[in-house]
Amino acid sequence: MPPKPVRIAQISDLHIKQPGKLAYGRVDTARALERCVTALNEFLPQPDLVVISGDLADTPKPEEYDHLKRLLTPLKRPFVGIPGNHDAREMMRAAFPDAGYAFSSGPLNQKLETDGLDLLLLDSSVAGEPYGELDAPTLRWLDTMLASSPDRPALLFLHHPPFITGIWHMDRQNLRNAGDLASIVRRHPRVQLIATGHVHRATLTMFAGVPTTICPAPNHAVDLDLEQLRPPSFRVEHPAFHLHSWFPGEGFGNLVTHQVPIGDFDGPRPFFGPDGKLL
Numbered sequence: 001m002p003p004k005p006v007r008i009a010q011i012s013d014l015h016i017k018q019p020g021k022l023a024y025g026r027v028d029t030a031r032a033l034e035r036c037v038t039a040l041n042e043f044l045p046q047p048d049l050v051v052i053s054g055d056l057a058d059t060p061k062p063e064e065y066d067h068l069k070r071l072l073t074p075l076k077r078p079f080v081g082i083p084g085n086h087d088a089r090e091m092m093r094a095a096f097p098d099a100g101y102a103f104s105s106g107p108l109n110q111k112l113e114t115d116g117l118d119l120l121l122l123d124s125s126v127a128g129e130p131y132g133e134l135d136a137p138t139l140r141w142l143d144t145m146l147a148s149s150p151d152r153p154a155l156l157f158l159h160h161p162p163f164i165t166g167i168w169h170m171d172r173q174n175l176r177n178a179g180d181l182a183s184i185v186r187r188h189p190r191v192q193l194i195a196t197g198h199v200h201r202a203t204l205t206m207f208a209g210v211p212t213t214i215c216p217a218p219n220h221a222v223d224l225d226l227e228q229l230r231p232p233s234f235r236v237e238h239p240a241f242h243l244h245s246w247f248p249g250e251g252f253g254n255l256v257t258h259q260v261p262i263g264d265f266d267g268p269r270p271f272f273g274p275d276g277k278l279l
């Protein structure tokens with residue numbers, strides 16, 4: 001039997017507020033997460049793990065993390081979270097005390113090992129700032145972790161994209177020290193994907209020779225304004241999550257990312273009739 005694939009669902013930028021409050025006075029982020037959890041629970045085959053790539057809360061407040069945990073209770077699969085700029089490290093540490101954080105204080109980095117695959121979750125949050133940065137202990141930790149088992153493929157998750165998207169007001173608050181991350185990634189060919197969030201819209205580029213993505217959000221998207229045509233704005237577009245499937249194989253195997261829309265759609269319907277002919 002061929003080795004089993006590993007499937008990681010990524011959801012991002014949940015922006016959960018206290019019950020009854022809307023993000024920016026308009027977006028019901030709690031309802032959006034409920035729909036996302038339903039979609040994750042109904043998806044077959046079930047993912048091995050769900051990674052939440054930052055901005056779990058919105059303000060943040062302990063009550064928002066309490067609300068988040070209640071909304072995630074129906075999720076059937078295990079999940080892990082990393083902080084974004086709308087999170088606070090110590091509130092997250094208090095909300096999820098059982099997570100396997102690499103350090104007992106400071107950045108909430110985590111290493112997770114699944115069948116044949118390593119996940120490295122990096123805390124790029126900077127207290128009180130919208131932009132991201134990987135601090136010196138995190139960079140050292142990442143380099144050490146990547147050096148520790150060079151034959152295993154690894155996926156990196158962090159909130160802030162280390163690249164320019166063309167959306168001007170988001171590019172001012174991306175990962176500031178992307179060069180430090182790039183120099184580490186280039187030393188370790190086992191990195192197969194860098195998966196981020198923060199911009200609420202599916203985006204793909206190459207960074208340091210590695211496919212690098214932004215995950216769409218279950219709620220609202222940052223307006224795709226590539227020419228400073230409007231003030232910083234959001235749109236409620238189609239919600240979605242990312243499903244990263246890793247297929248074991250020669251070398252580091254094969255990593256494929258699918259975007260999965262959240263919602264009720266017609267289908268699935270068969271292509272072929274009972275006679276085996278294309279309908």
Ligand SMILES: [Fe+2]
Nearest residue numbers: 055084085198
């Ligand atoms: Fe963010």
